[in-house]
Amino acid sequence: xxxxxxxxxxxxxxxxxxxxxxxxxxxxxxxxxxxxxxxxxxxxxxxxxxxxxxxxxxxxxxxxxxxxxxxxxxxxxxxxxxxxxxxxxxxxxxxxxxxxxxxxxxxxxxxxxxxxxxxxxxxxxxxxxxxxxxxxxxxxxxxxxxxxxxxxxxxxxxxxxxxxxxxxxxxxxxxxxxxxxxxxxxxxxx
Numbered sequence: 001x002x003x004x005x006x007x008x009x010x011x012x013x014x015x016x017x018x019x020x021x022x023x024x025x026x027x028x029x030x031x032x033x034x035x036x037x038x039x040x041x042x043x044x045x046x047x048x049x050x051x052x053x054x055x056x057x058x059x060x061x062x063x064x065x066x067x068x069x070x071x072x073x074x075x076x077x078x079x080x081x082x083x084x085x086x087x088x089x090x091x092x093x094x095x096x097x098x099x100x101x102x103x104x105x106x107x108x109x110x111x112x113x114x115x116x117x118x119x120x121x122x123x124x125x126x127x128x129x130x131x132x133x134x135x136x137x138x139x140x141x142x143x144x145x146x147x148x149x150x151x152x153x154x155x156x157x158x159x160x161x162x163x164x165x166x167x168x169x170x171x172x173x174x175x176x177x178x179x180x181x182x183x184x185x186x187x188x189x190x
Contacts, residue, residue: 015031028170032168032170035162035169036102036168038139044093050162051159054157055128055164057153057156058131058154058157058160059131060087060127060134063083063134064083065081066135067082067083067135067138069078070139070142075139078141079139081190082134082135082182083131085182085185085190086131086134087127088102089130090179090183093124094124094125094127095114095126096114096115097112097125098114098115098116098120099111099123100123101120101123101165101166102123102165102166102168103165103166104120124168124171124175125165125172125178126166126171126172126174126175127175128160128161128166129171129175129176129178129179130176130178130179130182132154132158132179132184133151133158134178134180134182135152135183136151136153137180138183138186141183158172158176161175
């Protein structure tokens, strides 16, 4: 049983690494720009309000509050530890990568500036997405019957971050991976 879980974690990590390598060896910026442009051109007022609400489901106060409200103490501890690991990993990566947000993107400027305090260069990975996926992974491990709903909500948070022009598509993909792996790290190592 433990071997199967470990093998599954290694397989998923390997797949995420392959995706990450493919994304960054291909023309990622052009890929991101096409998706961003399509989404921004098709916005509408009703969806604007809905996405403004959905995006807050990934706020640290919300994900932390949901983690605290889990009735099972072990599941609650797992969710809180996952949020902590995720926060540390995401914060470190945001500053280390230093990717410019689409809302402040300028073709004439440098798209990456590492170790900046300016949040305009904290696009990758998406913190809201990583927090939502860390929580979804924690909840689905303890309550598998809620797996579909929690991952659906996490995906909605991810899409809202692109829709609101806060993140590129690859930012939310990496954020989802960081959140998932944060929860798995807690499962196997803490």
